[in-house]
Amino acid sequence: MTESRSRRHAAKFDQLVDQENEEPSGSKRGREPDAEVPRKKRSVPGESDASAVLGTPEPCPGSLLKIRLENFMCHANLEVDFGPNINFIVGENGSGKSAILTALTVCFGTTAKQTNRASSLKEFIKHGCHYALVAVTLRNTGKEAYDPERYGAAITVERKITQSGAPFAVYNEFRQKVGQGKGELETILDHFSLDVSNPCTVMSQDASRSFLHSGRDEDKYRFFMQATLLATVKNNIMLASHNLVEMAEHVKALDESVPEKQQLLASLQDQLSEAQAVEKLKETKEHLRARLAWHSVGIARVEIETIEDLFKEDPLPDDIVDPERRKNWGSALRARARIEDKLAGAETDLAAADAERKQMLLQMDAYTATMAQVLAQKREVESALKQAHRNLKRADTDLIHAKNTMKNATQQKSDIQEQMQRLKEQFENQTQADTEANVQRAATAEADLQRATEATRAAVAAVTTAEQHKAV
Secondary structure (H helix, E strand, O other), rough: HHHHHHHHHHHOOOOOOOHHHHHOOOOOOOOHHHHHHOOOOOOOOOHHHHHHHHOOOOOOOOOOOOOOOEEEEEEEEEEEOOOOOOOOOOOOOOHHHHHHHHHHHHOOOOOHHHHHOOOOHHHHHHHOOOOOEEEEEEEEOOOOOOHHHHHEEEEEEEEEOOOOOOOEEEEEEOEEEEOHHHHHHHHHHHOOOOOHHHHHHHHOOHHHHHHHHHOOOOHHHHHHHHHOOOHHHHHHHHHHHHHHHHHHHHHHHHHHHHHHHHHHHHHHHHHHHHHHHHHHHHHHHHHHHHHHHHHHHHHHHHHHHHHHHHHHHHHOOOOOOOOHHHHHHHHHHHHHHHHHHHHHHHHHHHHHHHHHHHHHHHHHHHHHHHHHHHHHHHHHHHHHHHHHHHHHHHHHHHHHHHHHHHHHHHHHHHHHHHHHHHHHHHHHHHHHHHHHHHHHHHHHHHHHHHHHHHHHHHHHHHHHHHHHHHHH
């Protein structure tokens, strides 16, 4: 019981010191003073010293540093700095306290309907303005910092709401834009385990009212599942199982398609080899036919040139009547006629060969086009086969990742269930112990409170004196 009283005294002492050393952490500046909250928390000298004396741990990464609102709901221009511990924002009704919480959830990706404050994000734009802007700065220091090389000691998530959309932008500590889009935001929130949809993380007025006035066991169980993250774990397991089935089917389909693609590739390669051999034979045939045609023409031309030379050497005048010479002359003329006929025939054959050559060239062009199509189809099949191998490898990797995700989610669910069982047992044991000690605690409660108050006042006075000495 003494140890329990000491813990209560320490907790009350921490609370009173925070209340004495900190002002409310809201801030305001704008055109409507009656609709704003106070400007921002004043920096208190010696706060770090007091934290060191009280044993306050270092602020964890992912905690809030400040939030800035422009033209959001009732706030025209508001900036709130947050302290490292618990922060209280106070103000009259309608001053915009809950608007700060709404802006925080909206900046972290909550839809307008989930806030229960509007049906569309553009309804959050202050009346008479064209846009609204929410910027939340998170602490990014310590061992669990997120990508400190890119972001530095602080991460600022900014969401600008207009009539046409509400995009996200992420900045580092030097206000340099590092990323954009909801994907980068979700990665950061997952790293810091910030889930604004969890009722234990953000408990809005509507959610608390609904929970307190709801007597249905189904609603309480739903709240319990969300608060303990069991609903998220269950969804992750179902998603992993679904992905696992899809990946298995995809891998099976790829395995079945690979042999068919390989057979098609082998067939196309055989066709290509045959086509290349036929093309080579046709080229050889065309070359030989051309040589044969020109060979006949060459022989005829040689004979003609021989006879012409003969006529030049021994011309026969008309007045010579020698029978022998005239006979020879007639034989030469007949030979010349025969040679001219052969030449004409050779030229005809040459023309026919040339026509056939042209026809074969046309056929070769058509065949070349066909072969080009076959080659293109071969390349497509090879590309498809390579893509199939890549898809198969990627599918294997995704399958392993899905199995690991499912295994981790199952382990997480088991750990949470074990933790819940331990908490339940501790709660039952603590309840029994508290029941036995209630009578004695009631008798000593007033005396404990009086001693705690005196100790607190003395501690506050000591801290104030220390601050005054430090200031001097």
